[in-house]
Amino acid sequence: MYYYLLAMSDDELDEFHINEEPCRAKLFDAMKADFDSFGPVSKQRVLEALEYIWSSGQIEKLWGWVVPQAVDLDEVEDKPAYLCALHKKLSGREPPHRDFGPDVELVKSAGPQGVDIRE
Secondary structure, eight states, X not given: OOHHHHTSOHHHHHHOOTTSHHHHHHHHHHHHHHHHTSOHHHHHHHHHHHHHHHHHSOHXXXXXXXXXXXXXXXXXXXXXXXXXXXXXXXXXXXXXXXXXXXXXXXXXXXXXXXXXXXX
């Protein structure tokens, strides 16, 4: 969903500030357009991954799963608010606080079933 950032030139990235509302709005709009092209299982898994990170209390540890590390960006100042706003943009609702329990983990694999969240 970060194709918008990956497609930017260096000059465009220099002018992109992730903590500024107009920049973030353009990013989230592009992410929503990509998200809307996903199938229902992939959509659900993306939302579950965001909910897991948001509810986990480990946002700093899991942050690399949210923002592409290959793109040189400003540090997101309010990571919980960013996650909440992204989830709301994608789903139309704020993420629920969920207790996923100790047996749930994120894994970096995507196959025909979409993003894999193992229980």
